[in-house]
Amino acid sequence: MAEVDIRKLNVWFKDNHVLKDLTLTIEENAVTAIMGPSGCGKSTLLRAINRMNETIDGCRTTGEIYIDGQNIYNGNTDVYELRRRVGMVFQKPNPLPKSIFENVAFGVKIHKLADGKKLNEIVERSLKEAVLWDEVKDRLHESAFSLSGGQQQRLCIARALAVNPEIILLDEPCSALDPIATQKIETLMRKLAEKYTVIIVTHNVQQAARVSDYVAFLYLGKLIEYGPTKQVFESPKHELTERYITGEFG
Amino acid sequence: MMRSRSWEKVFFTILGAPAAICLTVFFWITSVLLTGIGTIRLNLLTTSALQGGLFEMIVGTAYLLLGAAGVAGPVGVFAAIHLTEYARHGRLIRVIDQAINNLAGMPSILIGLFGYAFFCRQLGLGISLASGWLTLALMMLPIVIRGTEEAIKMVPYNFKEAALALGASKWETVKSVTVPSAAPGIITSILLGMARVAGETAAILFTSCVLVTRGLPKSPFEPVMALAFNLFVKIVALGESPDKVFGIALILFLLVISFASVGIALRIYYRRKQPWLR
Numbered sequence: 001m002a003e004v005d006i007r008k009l010n011v012w013f014k015d016n017h018v019l020k021d022l023t024l025t026i027e028e029n030a031v032t033a034i035m036g037p038s039g040c041g042k043s044t045l046l047r048a049i050n051r052m053n054e055t056i057d058g059c060r061t062t063g064e065i066y067i068d069g070q071n072i073y074n075g076n077t078d079v080y081e082l083r084r085r086v087g088m089v090f091q092k093p094n095p096l097p098k099s100i101f102e103n104v105a106f107g108v109k110i111h112k113l114a115d116g117k118k119l120n121e122i123v124e125r126s127l128k129e130a131v132l133w134d135e136v137k138d139r140l141h142e143s144a145f146s147l148s149g150g151q152q153q154r155l156c157i158a159r160a161l162a163v164n165p166e167i168i169l170l171d172e173p174c175s176a177l178d179p180i181a182t183q184k185i186e187t188l189m190r191k192l193a194e195k196y197t198v199i200i201v202t203h204n205v206q207q208a209a210r211v212s213d214y215v216a217f218l219y220l221g222k223l224i225e226y227g228p229t230k231q232v233f234e235s236p237k238h239e240l241t242e243r244y245i246t247g248e249f250g
Numbered sequence: 251m252m253r254s255r256s257w258e259k260v261f262f263t264i265l266g267a268p269a270a271i272c273l274t275v276f277f278w279i280t281s282v283l284l285t286g287i288g289t290i291r292l293n294l295l296t297t298s299a300l301q302g303g304l305f306e307m308i309v310g311t312a313y314l315l316l317g318a319a320g321v322a323g324p325v326g327v328f329a330a331i332h333l334t335e336y337a338r339h340g341r342l343i344r345v346i347d348q349a350i351n352n353l354a355g356m357p358s359i360l361i362g363l364f365g366y367a368f369f370c371r372q373l374g375l376g377i378s379l380a381s382g383w384l385t386l387a388l389m390m391l392p393i394v395i396r397g398t399e400e401a402i403k404m405v406p407y408n409f410k411e412a413a414l415a416l417g418a419s420k421w422e423t424v425k426s427v428t429v430p431s432a433a434p435g436i437i438t439s440i441l442l443g444m445a446r447v448a449g450e451t452a453a454i455l456f457t458s459c460v461l462v463t464r465g466l467p468k469s470p471f472e473p474v475m476a477l478a479f480n481l482f483v484k485i486v487a488l489g490e491s492p493d494k495v496f497g498i499a500l501i502l503f504l505l506v507i508s509f510a511s512v513g514i515a516l517r518i519y520y521r522r523k524q525p526w527l528r
C-alpha cells in the first residue's frame with residue numbers, strides 16, 4: 001500500500017508533449033481509474049509511475065512523483081527496486097515463454113527474494129491471490145501459452161504480485177479479453193484494492209464506473225477532472241467530462 | 251483483365267525458372283556423387299590414411315569444424331547481442347555493419363591468405379589446427395552474427411517489457427528472456443555457419459592442412475588432414491583421376507548436407523514449439 005503523489009509531471013516523446021503539468025494524488029487502498037480517449041496520455045501517465053517510459057528512446061520527463069514521500073525521479077532511485085514495488089500488467093497478456101510456475105517465480109528469482117520451498121509457497125500464494133491456483137495447480141510445469149487469454153492475464157497479475165509490490169498498475173488489462181474473463185479480472189481488481197494501491201487505465205467508461213473508487217479524466221495530455229468516481233459520474237464539474245461520460249466522443 | 255492475368259502467369263513461370271534450375275543442379279550433383287557410393291567401402295571410414303583410408307580426414311574435418319564453431323559461436327553471439335541490444339545506432343555501428351557484410355562476401359582465398367599472414371606467421375601458430383580454427387571462424391562470424399541478430403529481433407518486445415517491468419536489469423532480461431527465446435535461431439545460425447565452412451578449402455589450404463599426417467593431431471598446434479583439402483590436392487597436385495576421389499567427395503557432400511539439414515530441421519521444430527514465432 002502506498003500513496004502516489006504526482007507533481008507537475010510533464011512527459012515528452014521526442015518533440016511530442018504527451019503529458020502536460022499533471023498534478024494529482026492517488027489514494028492508497030483504492031482503485032483509481034484513468035480514463036480518456038485514445039492518445040490522451042493515459043498509458044504514459046501509468047508508465048511514468050514505474051519509470052517504464054524511459055525504456056523507450058527519446059522520452060523525457062520533468063516533475064516529481066512521490067511514492068510514500070520519496071521522489072522516484074531523483075537521481076538515487078533504484079529503478080529495478082522501484083519496479084518491484086510497482087507491479088505492472090499490460091494490455092495484451094504477456095506471459096514469458098516459460099512454464100506457468102517459472103513465470104510467477106521469475107521476478108522472485110531476479111530479486112533473490114526466495115528459493116526452494118519458500119519459492120513454491122510464494123508461487124502458490126500469488127496464484128491463489130490472482131484466483132488462478134485451482135485452474136493451474138495440476139499443470140504448473142506446462143507452458144504459460146497453454147492457458148486461455150483470461151488465464152494468461154491473471155497469470156501476469158500473479159507474476160506481479162509474487163514480488164511483494166505495493167502498487168499495481170493495469171494498462172487496459174481487459175481490452176483483449178471476452179466479457180466473462182473481463183468480469184473475473186474486474187472482481188479481482190476490487191479484491192486487490194484491499195491490500196494494494198490499484199491504478200487502472202481504461203478507455204471503457206462503464207468499466208471505470210464499475211471498478212473504481214476514484215477516477216481521473218485525461219484529455220489531450222491534460223488532467224481535466226479528478227475525484228471520487230461517484231461524484232465525477234453523477235455531477236461532473238467539467239463539460240468535457242460530461243460529454244465523454246455520456247459517450248458524445250471517445 | 252484476362253490479358254494481365256495471363257501475363258502474370260508468364261512472369262511467374264519465368265521467376266520459377268531459377269528455382270527449377272537450382273533443383274535440377276542439386277539433384278544432378280547428388281546423382282553424380284551417389285554413383286561414387288560403389289567406390290567406398292564402410293571400412294574406409296575407419297582406416298588410416300596411411301593405408302589408403304579416410305579416418306584422419308574425417309576426424310580432422312570434424313576437429314576443424316567444432317573448433318571453428320567454438321570460436322565463432324561465442325564471439326558471434328556476443329557481438330550480435332551487443333549490436334542489437336546495447337549499441338547506440340550511429341556512424342560507428344553503420345561502419346561495423348558494412349564491415350560484417352564485406353567479410354561475408356570476402357573470397358575465402360583472401361581470408362586464407364590473411365590467416366596465413368596473421369595467425370600462422372605473425373602470431374606464430376604455424377600450420378596448425380589452431381590457425382585453421384581462427385581462419386574458419388572469420389568466415390563463420392558474419393553468418394553467426396547476422397543469424398543471431400535476426401533471431402534476437404524476432405523475440406517479441408513484450409517479452410522484454412514483461413521482464414523489465416518486473417524489475418529485471420537489461421542484462422538479466424537479455425540473459426534470461428531474450429537469449430533463451432532466440433536460442434533456436436542462434437543454434438541454427440551456428441549450424442549454418444558450420445555448413446558454410448565444412449567444405450571450405452582455400453581458408454585451410456595454407457593455414458592448417460597437410461596431405462598426410464601420422465595419426466591425428468595431438469595438440470591444436472599440429473597440422474591436420476581434411477576432406478576438402480585432400481580432394482583438392484589429389485586432383486590438382488597429384489593428378490589422380492576423379493573417380494579415385496569420389497569417396498572423399500561423397501563424404502564431404504553428406505557432411506555439408508547434414509549440417510544444413512539439421513539446422514533447418516531444428517528451425518522447423520522450434521517454430522512449432524514456439525507459437526509466437528508463427
